[in-house]
Every structure is written in C-alpha cells, then in structure tokens.
Amino acid sequence: MQATRRRTNFGTAGLLYCLTVVVVALASVNRPNNLLVWIFSAMLIALLVSGVVSGMMLLRLRAHRIEPRRARVGEVLVVRYEIRNLSRFVPAFDLHIEERKLPPSIVNAGEAWMLHCGPGDTVHAEGVFRASKRGLFRFPTFEVWSSFPFGLLRKRLIFERASEVLVEPEIIPLQPSLLSRLARGGLMGGVRASVEVGGGEDFFGVREYRAGDSIRSIAWKRLAGTDQLATIERSRAVPPRVRIVLDLRRATSDLRVAEGVDPRALEEDAITLAASLMALADRQGDEFGLTILGLDVAAIPLRRGHFHRAKVLAALAALDLDQPRDASATLRESAERATVLFVHPDRADTSISPAVGWNFTAAQLSSLRIPLALGGET
Amino acid sequence: MNLLRQHRISAFLLVLLAMAAFATSQKDLVLLMSSGAIAVLSWYVTEGPRGRSLPEVASNILILGLLMWTLAEFLTDIELADATSVLGRFLLWLLVIKLFSRRTAYEERQRFTLAAMLVVCGCLETVEFVFAALVFAFIALGIWTAMLWRLQSSLDAARASRKGDGAFLPPPLEVAVGRRLLPQFRRLALLSIVVIFAGSVVGFAAFPRFGESRGGRSQSDAVSGFNDRIDLLANARINESRRELFTVVWKDPTGTPEQSKRPIYLRGAVLDRYDPVTHRWEALRTSNAIRAMRTPTDAKFVALGPGVPDTTGGVWTAEIAMRSLATSVLFTVYAPFAVATDESYSVAFDPATLLLRDVGTDHVSRYWWYALRVQPQPSPQMMETLQGSTNPPRSDISFPVPALKPIAERILSQAFVTGIPTAEDVRADPSLRWMRNREIARAVASWMRGGRFRYTTDLTAFEIADGEEPIIAFLERNQFGHCEYFASALGGILRTLGIESRLVTGFVALEYDVSTSQYIVRESHAHAWVEVRTGEHQWTAIDPTPEESLMQISERNRAFSDNFRWIYDRLEFLWNSQVLAYDSAAQATIADRMQSKWWKSVQESYDAVRVQMRALVEQYSLGRAGMVWFVAIALAFFAAVAAWLFARRRLRHTQRIAGLAGLPPQEARRIAREVSFFADALDMLEDAGFPKPAPLTPRQHVAAITLHDANAGGAFARLVERFYRVRYGGLAQSISDREETRDELLRLKSALSRRR
Structure with a gap:
C-alpha cells in the first residue's frame, strides 16, 4: 500500500545540530580559518545527505498492516506489518512503525522496528499493544518513519488504512473445583450416556454381527443361547454441560449498587466472570453455551472446542452495553440438560427462569479467582 | 562481524x-x-x-x-x-x-x-x-x-x-546479520562519506570569505615558521619542526649546481620600524613604486628592473621548488634582477626592499617552482638600475629606545673596532660613510658571536621586568635568546649609533644534500638577520647569530620520522597551496572561470541548435510559421517517445504479473495487452492494502479478499474469471467484453474507495 502522505520533521538532535552548524559558520567567518570552513561545509552537506538518504529510502516503500483478528484484555496484542521495498538499488534501514490515533484503551507496549529492508525485499515487523477494555476498536492510521542515517531529520510515511480488532474480555483463572462441584454432581450435570452410539462404557443395545467387529464386543451369552453371532453396542459418553446466562436485563443506570460503585464497571466484571467461567468449562472439557438476557443477542448452543470458544468470546467482546435493554426477557424452558450458571452484575435475581441454576454476581469475581500466591495468572 | x-x-x-x-x-x-x-x-x-x-x-x-x-x-x-x-x-x-x-x-x-x-x-x-x-x-x-x-x-x-511492566513480550525481530545487510550498509555509508566530502568541497569553494585576500598574510604562512613581523614579547613557541618547506638549487654562472661557501639567506620580509610600546618590528611601507609584472608560462625569466642590468660580476641562479609551503611570498636571494615561474603569475616587485610577492588574481593555487637570477655582490650601477630612486630616506635611522645608547657605545668600545673612519672623517668625506657602516656592523656582529651570548630556542627562563625593553634585557641581563633577539639587538645598536640598518626575516639555507645537489630548507630554518646600508643603493646582510648554533639545533631536532617526510610532503603542499591559501581572490578566479566556461558552453549549444534549425528552415522554406510547426512536431515526437516508453514498461509489468515469460514474444505481447486489466486490478488492491502474496493463486487471493470485503472480493472474482478465460482459455475480448471489464474495474475501485 502506498503512503497517503509524507512528512519531514526536525528532531531535538536536528535542531541542536543546526545550532552547532550556525556556531561553526560564525566562527569560520569571524576567524579566517579554512579548515573550519571545510568542517562547516561538511556539516551542512551532512544535513542535506541525511534528508536525501532518508527520503530515498522511504521513496518506494510500501507498507501493509496484517490485520489483527483478536485480542484479549490484559494480554498482548501483536500486530504484524509487512514492508516491501520496491526500490531496485536503495536499501532501507532503521524503520520504525507506529500506530496513530489509537483509542485510549489500547496502548503501545513495544514499537515495531526493523533494522533493514533491502531492495526488493519484503520484511515483517511486530508491534506490541495492550488493550485495557473489551470491544471492537479501530486502528485507523499507521506511519513508517526513519531518521537514518544521522538522526537529524525524521521522514515519515503516513498510511491511512483502517483495521478493526475485536478485544475479548479478560479471562481470570477461577478455582478449578468450582465447576466440578456445580456441574458434575447431582441431576443437573455429570458425565452420562447419550442417546447415540459411541465409544463409551454404557450398554446401548445388541445388533447382528458384521464382518470386522471386534471379537471383544461379541455377545457371548446370546451366542450360547441362539447360536447366532451378535455384537454389543456401547453408548457415546457426553461430557458435563454448562449454560452460562449473563443477566443484562437492567439498564446500567438501574443497577442496584452501593453508592460510589461504578455500575458500568460491575457490568464489565460480570462479562469477565462469564468469560472466565466459559474458559474454565472449556479447560475441563465441558460443553458450554451462552445466553445473554436483555440484549438482542442470539443464544449460543452447547458445544465445545476451539471455534466454539472463540464464538462465545466474540459474542461477549462485541456486547454493546449502551444498547436498550429488554427488562422482561426470561430464560425459556427447553429440553436441554445442562447446569445453568446465572451471572448478574448487581444482585442475584431468581425471577429469570423457573429452571434451577447457580447464581453469581460480579462482586464475586475476586473471591472466585485463584489467589496469585497459588499460581493464579493475571 | x-x-x-x-x-x-x-x-x-x-x-x-x-x-x-x-x-x-x-x-x-x-x-x-x-x-x-x-x-x-x-x-x-x-x-x-x-x-x-x-x-x-x-x-x-x-x-x-x-x-x-x-x-x-x-x-x-x-x-x-x-x-x-x-x-x-x-x-x-x-x-x-x-x-x-x-x-x-x-x-x-x-x-x-x-x-x-x-x-x-x-x-x-x-x-x-x-x-x-x-x-x-x-x-x-x-x-x-x-x-x-x-x-x-x-x-x-x-x-x-x-520491558515496560515486566510481563512477557515478544522481542523485536532482530536481523542484524545477513549476507546482504553488511554490503548494503557499507555501500550506503561509503556513498554518504563520498557525497559529504564532495559536497563539502563545493561548500568550501563557495563559502563567502571576507578576510584578507592574496597579497596579505595567508593561513599557510602561519604554519611555515616564517613571519613578516617580529614580536619580542610573543616568544612562547619557537618552531623547531624539521618539516621540509622547499629546496634551493644554487647554480653558478655556468649553470652548475654548487654549494655556496656561505649560508644562503632567503629574504621574505624587511622590517624597518621598531615600536617601543609593543616591542615589535614591522615593515614600514614607504615605497610607492612597486612594479607589477607578469611572468611567462614557459619558465622564461622576466626582468625586475626597467633597464638592462649590469651582469659583469657574474649571474647566479637560485631555483626554488616548493615541498610543503604555499605562500604569497617569493623568497629571494639578494639581489634578484629576474624571475621565472612554472606557470604565468602576476608578481609585484618592491624596489626599495627587493622583495617579490605573488599578487595574481587568476590563480587558485600557489606556484610550485620559481627561479631567480641574482648577483650576490651587485655593482652600484646595477642596483641603481634595479631600484632607481626608491631607496628609503636616510632620516629614518633613529632608534626609539634612548636607554640603548650608552649600552651601544659601550659595546662599540668593547668590539675592538679599529681603523675605521670616525664620524668626523665621514663628515669630511661622506663617501667613507658606507665603509664605516659595514665595518662597525661586522665588528659588533662578530662581538655578539664571540661567546657572550648563548643561542637557544628555549625562552622559558628569559625574564623581562615590567616596562623593561626586551633588547636591553637580552643584552644586559639574560644574554641568551634566538635569532630574533640577536638581530633585534644588532639592529637596535646600529641604529642607535646612527647606522642605517633593517631587520630581515625569511629562511637560511644551511643543509646541503650532496646527492641531489640542493639545499633543503626546513621549518626550523626560519631566521632573522640584519641588513646594513653600505651604499647609496646597496645593503649588506650581517648575521649576528652564531652559525654553528643554528646547525647544531637543526641536527639536534632530526627525528626518525623525518626520513619519511617525502611521503606526504606533496600532500602537505597541496593542502597548503589549495586549501589554506584559498582566499577571496582565488574564489573570484574560480567564479570567473566557471561563469565563462558554463556561459560559453551554453552559448555554443544554443548557437549550434540555432544554426541547425536555420538550416532546416532554409532547406524546406518553412518561414516563421514553419518554425512553430517544427517545434510542435519536436514536442509531439518527445511526447510520443515518452508514451511509448511508459507503455513498454507497463506491458513488461503485465507480462511479469501474468507469468508470460515462457511464451513467444509476440504471443506474450498480445496476451499482455488483453490482460492489462488484471494488472490494474492488482495495483488497485495493493494500494488499498491487499497486496497479492506471490504463493497465492488469483483465486486464492479472491478468497482472501472476500473475507475482508465481500463487494471488493466479488468484483475482483469476476475480473479473475475473465483473466483466466483470456490467459488460459485463449479468449479474445470483444469490444463489449472490454467495456464490461472496464465497468468491473470501476466497481472494484468504488468498493475499495468505500472501504478506505
């Protein structure tokens, strides 16, 4: 991509250098000294060479941001840039790449820099950022600059090329026993047999023997009685299931919170808690789904796996808390067998659904996390 | 590394x-x-x-x-x-x-x-x-x-x-090594160095100079050891460097190089005024009869005087070749009557002092070689021919230090001056004056060389009380010093005694190289001595400094590195002559030359074009309107050539993109013309931030773009299908096909612009 604009700036070093050049010029005029005159000329030409070299270096440079897909609050976001030097002769050195007009919630944690991009080369550089808020953010403009060779002038190429990045909510490590206690015991969850044939332990049925069936699965008693080969089928094991219900029915301003507490922060904490529960369920091999009450977001069915997890996190990341809420939304009854975890920003509310579930509030986030001393990561 | x-x-x-x-x-x-x-x-x-x-x-x-x-x-x-x-x-x-x-x-x-x-x-x-x-x-x-x-x-x-907050962050990609990196960096750095040096030469030449131009003291004089004034209070540093400044070949009247029986004194400046306040000897510029002349280019001698010199006493030649000194002063041996230079120079001759100086304004550098015809003992007729009426007036012989008088008289009495005409004899017969001058000067100089005074260049122990005259301090108390003190003392004594004398600074040639038959003059051979008037137009050099001391010091300072001086002598001369001696006059000369050269070449080119055009007009009887047509056709021709070059470049670009390298040239050109839209589309996409990675096929690239922008992906997909049909299906596009392709390109452009 070609640069939208080009700019040239004097840095502090450049200004000091110019001042020195002026002093040497005055000394040369005041004190007839041809050596000083020569030095002055060399300094002046060095300034020109600095501008020309950096200008030529950047003249045929094309830069392209390789779009970052996702980021997560509290984790680093690595943005890669591809620089192509279309020049046939002039190499580029000391290239810095900086994002401009970044949203305040995204901070630069490590600039992208490359030492060298030879003629005809394509080189990649990485910039590191940190996001402090979830949501959809724009990277509107980036610039490639260099002050090579002498650091006196800074030549900039400005690329106005917007990219969007979805920042997922922070995932806090929760106590592993939390879900095993809630979801694996009792009627609501636990490992059980499904209605499909699979590789589990439980008996599913008996069918006629087919060539290739394992000898270990032959129903020997049936064979003894009927003198016909039959094979025992086993049912597929189904992992525990967890449905996370995020209660966002109340508008931010209507939340019942103590004085001095930021209700929007509580809502964000609730989203973080929902994401953390989901991550915990995923880590333990459970199936999980997400329902968001109060906002126009379709419920995500119970599944597991990498893509499903990404889908749930994307849904949480893209939540717009400024949208109007539906205070009358309730969790519809379904035949779904799963442990239901309700996450409320302010207080537990049992009127959401007749279904039995476990209620969490955003304020519990700190108490549910693994203490740092026990190896909890941030 | x-x-x-x-x-x-x-x-x-x-x-x-x-x-x-x-x-x-x-x-x-x-x-x-x-x-x-x-x-x-x-x-x-x-x-x-x-x-x-x-x-x-x-x-x-x-x-x-x-x-x-x-x-x-x-x-x-x-x-x-x-x-x-x-x-x-x-x-x-x-x-x-x-x-x-x-x-x-x-x-x-x-x-x-x-x-x-x-x-x-x-x-x-x-x-x-x-x-x-x-x-x-x-x-x-x-x-x-x-x-x-x-x-x-x-x-x-x-x-x-x-390393901001201690958390793990990936390190920056560090590619500080590599086969291509080092040579490319070296090339760029060397190119920068060369350009800066070349540019600094131009800047140096063009820098405005407001200082003294040629004819005055140049910076190269300041580093030669030679000085055109003597300051008796500024003697902290005496140059003892053995840097070779120039060589002198001394030829006898037959033209054979020989070693002179006496040291050869090379005169650079004549100082005839002593200031008792600043304690300085300076040149009193009284002569207004300076003669300017131009030396020929082929090293032929040009006479310094107007008349024909009397050469009956024999003519010696001093050939001086510069090694590292570049100065406007031509060091002369007494008494010169003709000069020759390697190139043509403008030279000023002062008949009163017999000094020569380069005053040319049409040379950038200093001379490399010059020769002088001299008569060491010139006849009065010859000196009269040379000097005319420009000798300094006799009234300027007083010495402004009254305290020196009793000392001078005491020294005169100690110098065993016998058998010389007294003041009364001179009053009775003025012709005895010159003999008296010479004899007294020789006697006093001999007295000074007699061991009473020690020659040294180390003046750290030389004490001068507040308000004390340095010459008296030298004579009465310290009794040691270098040549400037010796010469100042003799000059002061002689003037106090009413004898016309003046100080001369320059070099003394002592070191004779037998193998090359030439004198080598070094920086440490800078010297000062006295000249005493011994005739209406004649002056005699009297040196009160012990000659042996000069030789000893010269030998003592010999260093091992002196054996290698020849390596950079020429460079040093170039530095002195081309850089340090570069002044406003040399700058003006360069400017004149450049201007005339450029202007001449521009005018010649213009004339040549004009002649050609006139010939064409006459040949085809075009007239004035025809000229206009001719210019229009020429412009159109240049525009057509430029367009052809652009189209050729574009075609090659398309051939490269479409992978037509293996096809016969004619076929490749035909297909390239047909699929140029594909190259346009790829350029548009690249400008919008979707450059096509080389490993991806066009269809894979379509898929990648569609992920980001369905509209752009769709438009590009249609273009890609068309490209495949033309490139691999052998389809020739009809006019309607071309219009559709153009529409697709516009759609792609609008989709991309919306995205931006």
Whole structure:
C-alpha cells in the first residue's frame, strides 16, 4: 500500500545540530580559518545527505498492516506489518512503525522496528499493544518513519488504512473445583450416556454381527443361547454441560449498587466472570453455551472446542452495553440438560427462569479467582 | 562481524582519533601518549573479560577535580590565546574519564559530542596538514559511527520499549546479520562519506570569505615558521619542526649546481620600524613604486628592473621548488634582477626592499617552482638600475629606545673596532660613510658571536621586568635568546649609533644534500638577520647569530620520522597551496572561470541548435510559421517517445504479473495487452492494502479478499474469471467484453474507495 502522505520533521538532535552548524559558520567567518570552513561545509552537506538518504529510502516503500483478528484484555496484542521495498538499488534501514490515533484503551507496549529492508525485499515487523477494555476498536492510521542515517531529520510515511480488532474480555483463572462441584454432581450435570452410539462404557443395545467387529464386543451369552453371532453396542459418553446466562436485563443506570460503585464497571466484571467461567468449562472439557438476557443477542448452543470458544468470546467482546435493554426477557424452558450458571452484575435475581441454576454476581469475581500466591495468572 | 558489534569499536576509535587530533594540534607528544595509553586501557577494562566500569561516584569526583584544576589554570594563566588549549585539555581528560563509564546510549552520546568539541578546539588551534588529515579521518569515521549508532540506539529503544511492566513480550525481530545487510550498509555509508566530502568541497569553494585576500598574510604562512613581523614579547613557541618547506638549487654562472661557501639567506620580509610600546618590528611601507609584472608560462625569466642590468660580476641562479609551503611570498636571494615561474603569475616587485610577492588574481593555487637570477655582490650601477630612486630616506635611522645608547657605545668600545673612519672623517668625506657602516656592523656582529651570548630556542627562563625593553634585557641581563633577539639587538645598536640598518626575516639555507645537489630548507630554518646600508643603493646582510648554533639545533631536532617526510610532503603542499591559501581572490578566479566556461558552453549549444534549425528552415522554406510547426512536431515526437516508453514498461509489468515469460514474444505481447486489466486490478488492491502474496493463486487471493470485503472480493472474482478465460482459455475480448471489464474495474475501485 502506498503512503497517503509524507512528512519531514526536525528532531531535538536536528535542531541542536543546526545550532552547532550556525556556531561553526560564525566562527569560520569571524576567524579566517579554512579548515573550519571545510568542517562547516561538511556539516551542512551532512544535513542535506541525511534528508536525501532518508527520503530515498522511504521513496518506494510500501507498507501493509496484517490485520489483527483478536485480542484479549490484559494480554498482548501483536500486530504484524509487512514492508516491501520496491526500490531496485536503495536499501532501507532503521524503520520504525507506529500506530496513530489509537483509542485510549489500547496502548503501545513495544514499537515495531526493523533494522533493514533491502531492495526488493519484503520484511515483517511486530508491534506490541495492550488493550485495557473489551470491544471492537479501530486502528485507523499507521506511519513508517526513519531518521537514518544521522538522526537529524525524521521522514515519515503516513498510511491511512483502517483495521478493526475485536478485544475479548479478560479471562481470570477461577478455582478449578468450582465447576466440578456445580456441574458434575447431582441431576443437573455429570458425565452420562447419550442417546447415540459411541465409544463409551454404557450398554446401548445388541445388533447382528458384521464382518470386522471386534471379537471383544461379541455377545457371548446370546451366542450360547441362539447360536447366532451378535455384537454389543456401547453408548457415546457426553461430557458435563454448562449454560452460562449473563443477566443484562437492567439498564446500567438501574443497577442496584452501593453508592460510589461504578455500575458500568460491575457490568464489565460480570462479562469477565462469564468469560472466565466459559474458559474454565472449556479447560475441563465441558460443553458450554451462552445466553445473554436483555440484549438482542442470539443464544449460543452447547458445544465445545476451539471455534466454539472463540464464538462465545466474540459474542461477549462485541456486547454493546449502551444498547436498550429488554427488562422482561426470561430464560425459556427447553429440553436441554445442562447446569445453568446465572451471572448478574448487581444482585442475584431468581425471577429469570423457573429452571434451577447457580447464581453469581460480579462482586464475586475476586473471591472466585485463584489467589496469585497459588499460581493464579493475571 | 555482526554489524551492530562494529559500533562499539568504531565509537572507541572515533574518540581515540579526536584525542590524537587535539594532541597533534598542541604538538604535545606526552599528552598524546599518556591520554592514548589510558584510553586504550579503558577498552580492556570496560570491554575485557570482566567488563568493569568506573562507579558513578568515582567518575563524578574525578570530573569535579578536573573542573577545579581547569578553573585554577584559567585563574592563574588568563591568556586569551591559551583559553582554547586549556578548554581542549579539559575536554580531553573528561573524555578519558568518560571512557571508563558504563556503555549506555546516554554515555555514548556524551562521548560523541565531547569528541566533536575536542576536534573543533583543535581547529581553533592549528590548521596544519597532519591535523587536518586527522580531522578528515574523524569526519569519515564519524559518519560511519553515527550511522551505526543510529541503528544501535533504535534497537536499544525497541528492546527497552518491550520491558515496560515486566510481563512477557515478544522481542523485536532482530536481523542484524545477513549476507546482504553488511554490503548494503557499507555501500550506503561509503556513498554518504563520498557525497559529504564532495559536497563539502563545493561548500568550501563557495563559502563567502571576507578576510584578507592574496597579497596579505595567508593561513599557510602561519604554519611555515616564517613571519613578516617580529614580536619580542610573543616568544612562547619557537618552531623547531624539521618539516621540509622547499629546496634551493644554487647554480653558478655556468649553470652548475654548487654549494655556496656561505649560508644562503632567503629574504621574505624587511622590517624597518621598531615600536617601543609593543616591542615589535614591522615593515614600514614607504615605497610607492612597486612594479607589477607578469611572468611567462614557459619558465622564461622576466626582468625586475626597467633597464638592462649590469651582469659583469657574474649571474647566479637560485631555483626554488616548493615541498610543503604555499605562500604569497617569493623568497629571494639578494639581489634578484629576474624571475621565472612554472606557470604565468602576476608578481609585484618592491624596489626599495627587493622583495617579490605573488599578487595574481587568476590563480587558485600557489606556484610550485620559481627561479631567480641574482648577483650576490651587485655593482652600484646595477642596483641603481634595479631600484632607481626608491631607496628609503636616510632620516629614518633613529632608534626609539634612548636607554640603548650608552649600552651601544659601550659595546662599540668593547668590539675592538679599529681603523675605521670616525664620524668626523665621514663628515669630511661622506663617501667613507658606507665603509664605516659595514665595518662597525661586522665588528659588533662578530662581538655578539664571540661567546657572550648563548643561542637557544628555549625562552622559558628569559625574564623581562615590567616596562623593561626586551633588547636591553637580552643584552644586559639574560644574554641568551634566538635569532630574533640577536638581530633585534644588532639592529637596535646600529641604529642607535646612527647606522642605517633593517631587520630581515625569511629562511637560511644551511643543509646541503650532496646527492641531489640542493639545499633543503626546513621549518626550523626560519631566521632573522640584519641588513646594513653600505651604499647609496646597496645593503649588506650581517648575521649576528652564531652559525654553528643554528646547525647544531637543526641536527639536534632530526627525528626518525623525518626520513619519511617525502611521503606526504606533496600532500602537505597541496593542502597548503589549495586549501589554506584559498582566499577571496582565488574564489573570484574560480567564479570567473566557471561563469565563462558554463556561459560559453551554453552559448555554443544554443548557437549550434540555432544554426541547425536555420538550416532546416532554409532547406524546406518553412518561414516563421514553419518554425512553430517544427517545434510542435519536436514536442509531439518527445511526447510520443515518452508514451511509448511508459507503455513498454507497463506491458513488461503485465507480462511479469501474468507469468508470460515462457511464451513467444509476440504471443506474450498480445496476451499482455488483453490482460492489462488484471494488472490494474492488482495495483488497485495493493494500494488499498491487499497486496497479492506471490504463493497465492488469483483465486486464492479472491478468497482472501472476500473475507475482508465481500463487494471488493466479488468484483475482483469476476475480473479473475475473465483473466483466466483470456490467459488460459485463449479468449479474445470483444469490444463489449472490454467495456464490461472496464465497468468491473470501476466497481472494484468504488468498493475499495468505500472501504478506505
């Protein structure tokens, strides 16, 4: 991509250098000294060479941001840039790449820099950022600059090329026993047999023997009685299931919170808690789904796996808390067998659904996390 | 070697170079050796196996001590001329301390700045060739180091920016090695160095100069040891350098080189006025009969006087070849009557002093060689022919130091002057005056050479009380000094005794090289002596300095490095003649030459074009309107050539993109013309931030774009299908197909512009 604009700036070093050049010029005029005159000329030409070299270096440079897909609050976001030097002769050195007009919630944690991009080369550089808020953010403009060779002038190429990045909510490590206690015991969850044939332990049925069936699965008693080969089928094991219900029915301003507490922060904490529960369920091999009450977001069915997890996190990341809420939304009854975890920003509310579930509030986030001393990561 | 690893070495060498340059400017070998040794030690300490550095507290204490020492030096010796030297020494030792500090980017910057300041201090002290060579080396290495430093500091900054909160962050991609990186960096750095040096030559030549032009004192005179004035109070430094300045071939009347029985005195300036307040001998410019003449180009002699000289006494020739000195002064042997130069120069001859000076304004450099025809003992007729009526008036013989009179009379009585005409004899017969002058001068000079006075260049013990006349201090109390004191004393005594005399400065040729049959004149051979009037138009050189002392000092200062001087003598001469002697006159000459040359070439080109056009017009009877047509056709032709070149370039670009390299040229050109839309589409996509990676097929690229922008992907997909049909399906596009393709391109463009 070609640069939208080009700019040239004097840095502090450049200004000091110019001042020195002026002093040497005055000394040369005041004190007839041809050596000083020569030095002055060399300094002046060095300034020109600095501008020309950096200008030529950047003249045929094309830069392209390789779009970052996702980021997560509290984790680093690595943005890669591809620089192509279309020049046939002039190499580029000391290239810095900086994002401009970044949203305040995204901070630069490590600039992208490359030492060298030879003629005809394509080189990649990485910039590191940190996001402090979830949501959809724009990277509107980036610039490639260099002050090579002498650091006196800074030549900039400005690329106005917007990219969007979805920042997922922070995932806090929760106590592993939390879900095993809630979801694996009792009627609501636990490992059980499904209605499909699979590789589990439980008996599913008996069918006629087919060539290739394992000898270990032959129903020997049936064979003894009927003198016909039959094979025992086993049912597929189904992992525990967890449905996370995020209660966002109340508008931010209507939340019942103590004085001095930021209700929007509580809502964000609730989203973080929902994401953390989901991550915990995923880590333990459970199936999980997400329902968001109060906002126009379709419920995500119970599944597991990498893509499903990404889908749930994307849904949480893209939540717009400024949208109007539906205070009358309730969790519809379904035949779904799963442990239901309700996450409320302010207080537990049992009127959401007749279904039995476990209620969490955003304020519990700190108490549910693994203490740092026990190896909890941030 | 890793590119960035070179940075430390080159930065260290840069500091060493700055220190060497400054020590050279001070001509202080002890300073060079001591500071250099400590600096080299610092490399072992900081970069050695243990990698230690001086603690900051210790460094600060040392710097404070150095500062106090420098301040004390300023307070005790507040000579303004030495301020730069003291400041330079402070910077040098500060730099040495800094070399032991930790190698941080901040310290590197400080060291670089201090080194540059040290070099500038040296520039204010000297302009000698060796120093200048070191300065140029410093500039070249400085450019290289600055470029490396830029890369190193950026890498450090990139690393530091990732250490923000201690969390794990991926390190920056570091590609400081590689087969292509080093040569490319070297090429760029060398190109920068060459361009800066070439540009600085232009800047140097064009820099406005407001100083004295040729004919005045040039900077090269200041480094030759020769001085056109004598200051008896400014004798802190006496140049004892054995630098070869020029050679003299002394030929007898038959043209055979020979060694003169007496040293050859080469006159550079005549000083005939003594100022008792400043204690200086200066030239009294009374002559207004200076003759300007132009020497021919083929080294033919041109006469200095208007008439035909009387050469009955024999004619000697002095051929002077410059080795490292470039000055406007032509050093002459008494008494010259003709001069020849290697190139044509404008020369001014002062009949009163018999001095020659180059006053040409049409030469950039100084002469390389010149020759003088001289008569060592000229006849009165010849001198009259040469000088005419321009001899200094006799009234200017008084000496403005009354306290010298009793001393002079006492010396005269001690000098055993016998058998010479007395003042009464002279009054009775004025023709005896010249004999009296000569005899008294010889007697006093002989008395001075008789062992009472010691010749030395070390004047540290020479004491002059407040208000005391240096000549009297020399004669009465110290009784040692160098040639300027000897000559001043003799000149003062003779004038006090009413004998016309003047001081002459220049060089004395003592060192004869038998193998080459020529005298070698060195910087340390700069000399001062006295000339006494011994005729209406005649002056006789009297040297009160003991000749043996001069020889001894010359031999004593011989150094091993003198054997290698021939290596850079020519370079030094070029430096002095082309750079230090470059002044406003030389600048004007270059400007005139350039202007005339450029203007001439432009005018010639214009005339040639005009003649050709006129011939065409006449041949085809075009007339004035035809001229306009002719110009229009020429412009159209150039536009067509430019368009053809552009189209050819575009076609090649398309051929490369469409992979048509293996096809027959005609077929490749046909297909390239058909699928040029595909190249346009790819260019548009690249501008919008979707460059096509080489490994992807066009269809895969469509899929990648569609993920980002369905509209753009759709439009591009249709173009790709069309491309496949033309490129691989052999489809020739009809007019309607072309229109559809154009529409698709517009759609792609609008989709991409919406995205932007």
